[in-house]
Amino acid sequence: MTAGPIVFTRHGMVRGARAAVPLIIGLVPFGVVTGIACQGAGLSLLEAVLMSASVFGGAAQLLVLGNWASPAPVIAATLAAFTVNLRLLLMGPVLSPWFDRLRGWRLWGSLFLLVDQNWGLALKEMNAGGRDAGWIFGSGLVMWLQWVVLTAVGHTLGAVLKVPPGHPLFFCGLAVFVSMLAGMWRGRLDVVPWIVASGVAVGVSLLWPGTFYYIVAGAIAGSLTGAIRDTWRA
Amino acid sequence: MSLDPWTLAAIVGMALATYACRAGGYWLFSKIRPTAFLRSVLSYIPGTLFVSFVLPALVNGGLQPTAGAVVTLGVMLRTRSLAWSMLAGTAAAWAVWSLR
Numbered sequence: 001m002t003a004g005p006i007v008f009t010r011h012g013m014v015r016g017a018r019a020a021v022p023l024i025i026g027l028v029p030f031g032v033v034t035g036i037a038c039q040g041a042g043l044s045l046l047e048a049v050l051m052s053a054s055v056f057g058g059a060a061q062l063l064v065l066g067n068w069a070s071p072a073p074v075i076a077a078t079l080a081a082f083t084v085n086l087r088l089l090l091m092g093p094v095l096s097p098w099f100d101r102l103r104g105w106r107l108w109g110s111l112f113l114l115v116d117q118n119w120g121l122a123l124k125e126m127n128a129g130g131r132d133a134g135w136i137f138g139s140g141l142v143m144w145l146q147w148v149v150l151t152a153v154g155h156t157l158g159a160v161l162k163v164p165p166g167h168p169l170f171f172c173g174l175a176v177f178v179s180m181l182a183g184m185w186r187g188r189l190d191v192v193p194w195i196v197a198s199g200v201a202v203g204v205s206l207l208w209p210g211t212f213y214y215i216v217a218g219a220i221a222g223s224l225t226g227a228i229r230d231t232w233r234a
Numbered sequence: 235m236s237l238d239p240w241t242l243a244a245i246v247g248m249a250l251a252t253y254a255c256r257a258g259g260y261w262l263f264s265k266i267r268p269t270a271f272l273r274s275v276l277s278y279i280p281g282t283l284f285v286s287f288v289l290p291a292l293v294n295g296g297l298q299p300t301a302g303a304v305v306t307l308g309v310m311l312r313t314r315s316l317a318w319s320m321l322a323g324t325a326a327a328w329a330v331w332s333l334r
Contacts, residue, residue, distance in 0.1 A: 025317040029324065044236045047245065054249035059287075064248065071240035078247030085255040087283050090276055092260030099260055111257040117316070168327035171302045172320060177287050178303045179310040179319040184281040193278050194285045201286035202293050209294075218286025223278035230274050 004131055006101035012132025016118075016139035019125070023117050023139075024146050030058050031147055033172040035154015036163050037061070041068035045155050052151035056115065056144055060084040062173035063212065066165070080212045086219075091119045098126060098133040106137065113140020116180060192229065197222025302327030 031052075038048035038061075055061055060081040067076065092099065092111055099107055110133065118139040125135055163169055184190075201218025208214070268276070292300045306323025313319065 023316075028317075029320055043241060044238075046237055047241050050237075050242075051245045051248070054245060055252050057252050060248065060252060064244075072238065072244035074240060074244045074247050077244040078251045081248035082251035082255065084287070085252045087280060088252070088255040089259030089262075090279050092256060092258075093263035096260065096263065100264070108257060111260060112253060114256050168298060168302070168324060168331040171299055171324050171327040174288065174291050174299055175302060175306045175320040175323040176316070177284050178306040178323065179316050181281070181284045181288060182307060182310040182319075184284060186281070190278075190281055193282050197282035197285045198289040201290050205290035205294060214290050215283065215286045218289075219279055219283040222282030222285065223275045226278040226282075227271055227274035231271055 006098055006131050006133055008102060008106050008134045008137075009132055010134065012134030013138030013141070015132070016122070016125075016135035016137065017142045019121055019135070020118055020139035020142040023121075023143060027058075027117075027143065027146060028150060029172050030176055031150025032154035032157065033169050034058050034061050034065070035151040035156070036158035036161070037065040037154075037170060038151065039155045039158030040163060040165055041065045042070065043068075043155075045152060048151050048155045049148060053144075053148050055081060056112070056147060057081065057085055057088075058147070059173055059176060062170065066170065067210070076211075083212045083216050086216060087116075088114065091116075095119070095122060095126065095136065098122075098136065102133055106133070110137045110140065113137060113144055115140065115143060118143055120183075189226070189230075193222040193226035195222075196225040298327050298330045301330045 034052065035048060038051065043051065043065075051061060063084055064073075064077045064080050067073070067080070091114060095114075099110065102110065113136065118136060121139060122136045197218040199218075200221040201214045204214035204217045288303065292303055302323040305326035306319045309322040310316075310319035
């Protein structure tokens with residue numbers, strides 16, 4: 001599939017960084033809203049920037065910030081970040097033709113900078129025969145930098161605007177998932193698994209309000225249904 | 235510029251949990267050979283995970299997020315643009331909110 005060995009060069013990083021620039025347009029509202037949510041939850045600017053720099057996951061951050069309390073809900077926040085980001089578990093293995101050739105900071109740093117958007121682009125680049133694994137590091141770094149800056153901008157704006165919780169601006173976080181869902185539809189084979197996932201997720205969310213187990217419960221139920229059906233048919 | 239110890243603990247917990255997901259999947263798969271059944275389960279995870287995230291939020295959130303989601307999805311299918319679909323969806327949710 002790929003001609004020649006996998007490399008990791010500055011040139012690849014720059015190309016990845018360039019490719020990630022258009023993604024900024026999509027992330028501006030998301031990042032600013034996350035900053036506003038930080039401010040609304042009572043986090044200081046330092047705490048907001050620390051959270052975005054170390055977690056670097058908007059969906060998890062928005063979900064946690066929407067359910068923030070004082071003192072900070074340490075266990076609930078950790079569990080929520082884990083359940084919302086479980087999907088990242090599945091993204092790394094897909095890029096293993098690149099990652100298997102990397103060691104040290106190049107490998108673990110690239111994994112830290114992996115998010116849905118640059119993963120999607122990197123996958124396209126890899127499947128098109130791209131051999132420079134610096135691509136993912138460069139694209140991820142651009143997204144990380146702007147994520148931290150946008151959080152700070154949003155936090156500052158939030159202090160001026162005083163956006164109340166439940167404001168439709170926070171719909172932005174859900175909108176990212178809705179729009180990415182459009183690209184995940186593969187056709188008829190997804191019908192039954194998606195229906196099972198929806199039913200189980202809604203049921204668990206009603207039975208166990210205030211927790212996030214419904215996300216994983218729905219995903220496992222739906223995926224098992226699909227896999228069992230496919231195995232049965234094969 | 236305050237830094238509350240509980241808030242810091244929550245941030246560290248979230249950061250560790252998130253990195254465990256980012257690096258853990260790759261690490262695990264480089265150690266084991268997944269069976270055909272497991273690979274099949276994994277192929278369904280992305281879609282079912284996102285559906286499980288979105289649907290309960292709509293059911294529990296009512297008209298405002300549902301209107302936003304319908305518009306987001308419609309614009310996404312038409313333009314394939316994350317930016318436009320998010321802006322249009324948020325505008326729709328906002329419109330419903332201001333009409334209440």
